[in-house]
Amino acid sequence: MHVRADMTTRSPVTDRKVIIFFCPSPFVFISKYNKMRNLIDFIVSHCHWLVFILLEAVSVTLLFRYNSYQGSVLVSSANSMAGIVYEAESKVQSFFALTRLNEQLSRRNIYLEQQVKELSEELEHNGTDSTRLEILKSPTPYKLVEAKVVANTVHKKDNFLTINKGEADGIRKDMGVISGHGVVGIVYLTGKHYSVIIPALSSQSSISCKIEGRNYFGHLHWEGGYSNLAYVDDIPRHAHFKLYERVVTSGYSAIFPEGVAVGKIIHVLNSTDGVSYRLQVQLYTNFANLRDVFVIDNTAMREQVDVLRAAQDSLYKSKN
Numbered sequence: 001m002h003v004r005a006d007m008t009t010r011s012p013v014t015d016r017k018v019i020i021f022f023c024p025s026p027f028v029f030i031s032k033y034n035k036m037r038n039l040i041d042f043i044v045s046h047c048h049w050l051v052f053i054l055l056e057a058v059s060v061t062l063l064f065r066y067n068s069y070q071g072s073v074l075v076s077s078a079n080s081m082a083g084i085v086y087e088a089e090s091k092v093q094s095f096f097a098l099t100r101l102n103e104q105l106s107r108r109n110i111y112l113e114q115q116v117k118e119l120s121e122e123l124e125h126n127g128t129d130s131t132r133l134e135i136l137k138s139p140t141p142y143k144l145v146e147a148k149v150v151a152n153t154v155h156k157k158d159n160f161l162t163i164n165k166g167e168a169d170g171i172r173k174d175m176g177v178i179s180g181h182g183v184v185g186i187v188y189l190t191g192k193h194y195s196v197i198i199p200a201l202s203s204q205s206s207i208s209c210k211i212e213g214r215n216y217f218g219h220l221h222w223e224g225g226y227s228n229l230a231y232v233d234d235i236p237r238h239a240h241f242k243l244y245e246r247v248v249t250s251g252y253s254a255i256f257p258e259g260v261a262v263g264k265i266i267h268v269l270n271s272t273d274g275v276s277y278r279l280q281v282q283l284y285t286n287f288a289n290l291r292d293v294f295v296i297d298n299t300a301m302r303e304q305v306d307v308l309r310a311a312q313d314s315l316y317k318s319k320n
Contacts, residue, residue, distance in 0.1 A: 086151035087164050087194075090291075142257060142298040145169060147177075150194070154201055154227040154287050161185060161197035163293060171195050174255060176296040182261035182284035183207060183220075183249060184293050195295075200262075201227055201287055208253055209262050212246040214239065220247075220262060220281070227287045230263065235277040241265065247281050254298055 043050070147169075151162035165171050167190050177184040177197050185199035186207075198205050201222050209232060210217035216239040218232040232247060244264050251258025267280035 082151070082162070082194075086162050087148075090148065090150040142296055144178075144294040145171060145297055147171075147195075147293050147295055149290050149293055152287070152290055157203055157224055159199055159201045159287075160188075161199050161290070161293075163195050163197060163295070164193065165295065166191045166193045166195050168192050170297060171295055176255040176260075176298070177293050178256070178260055178296065179285050179290060179293050181286065182263065183209075183256065184285055184287075184290070186255055187295065197293075199287060200230060200283065200285070207256065207262070208250045209247050210250040211235070211239070211241050211265070212248045212259075214241050214245070216241065217250040217252065218276075218279070228283050230281050230283055231269075232279040232281055233271065233276070235279055237276060239277065243268070247279070256296065257298065 145165060147163040147165040149161055150164050151160075153159045161177075161184070163171075163177075171187060171190050173187055173190055175187040177187060177199075183200055185197045185202070185205060187195050188198045189196040200207060200220060203222065203224075205220070205222060207220040208217060209220050216235055218234040220230055220232055222230045235241075243266065246264055247262040249256040249258060249260040249262065261284050263281035263283040265279050266282045269278040269280065271278050
């Protein structure tokens with residue numbers, strides 16, 4: 001018998017495919033069942049506490065929602081607590097933004113020094129009398145309360161600012177707020193140490209303003225979108241003005257004095273009814289990077305407005 005040398009022997013095991021099925025252990029199902037059962041037992045054993053907490057939540061909601069006094073107390077307390085948190089966050093952000101703020105302040109100081117120099121030269125050139133100079137040097141009839149912005153939004157329909165000054169610092173509702181560049185907004189809600197501001201970037205804001213040197217006045221509105229663009233409505237059709245002229249506050253209210261910068265005209269549109277102009281204005285205030293603001297305490301003007309309103313009410317009642 002002859003055996004071929006190239007023949008190899010194969011193990012029958014190597015030609016087989018071994019398939020192993022992994023089945024979960026019954027202990028896994030038992031463990032999950034025990035956890036679910038423990039949860040159900042916990043809920044059943046403490047159901048009276050869960051019902052108590054639910055009823056307390058419902059009662060507190062009804063109390064603060066349908067009672068104005070309790071609601072105002074809740075809002076004031078929440079505003080104070082939120083103000084503390086926002087102030088801490090703002091301090092951290094301000095620390096990292098000091099370099100950029102110093103550069104902006106330096107540029108602003110150079111600009112103001114140049115403006116003072118040009119104004120002084122103009123007064124000397126025009127030969128302004130001493131009486132006019134004394135009026136310019138006299139103190140303003142209002143005072144400014146310095147504050148820091150601790151919370152700010154710019155991309156919502158109704159934005160809000162929170163500052164770190166409140167009733168304890170003399171801040172009251174409906175006071176005007178400005179920055180080193182221009183108008184910011186109006187005080188809406190005050191707490192003891194914090195206040196909420198409705199800025200110009202809000203659908204609820206309406207600030208009386210005019211074209212500088214022209215005395216054509218309208219109302220500043222914001223309709224969302226870019227935080228540096230707003231509109232001035234109700235400018236009469238017979239008004240004469242140019243692009244890039246300044247828009248300032250009109251001084252027709254007790255909120256802002258006359259002449260506070262608002263922005264510059266960059267586009268002229270027609271109103272919806274076609275009887276007036278609508279001006280697109282580029283705002284001077286950079287709301288996205290707002291830190292330092294000033295609250296206007298215009299007590300003297302406020303008293304004048306209150307007396308005028310009282311006189312108007314008295315005349316109206318006497319006629320009726």
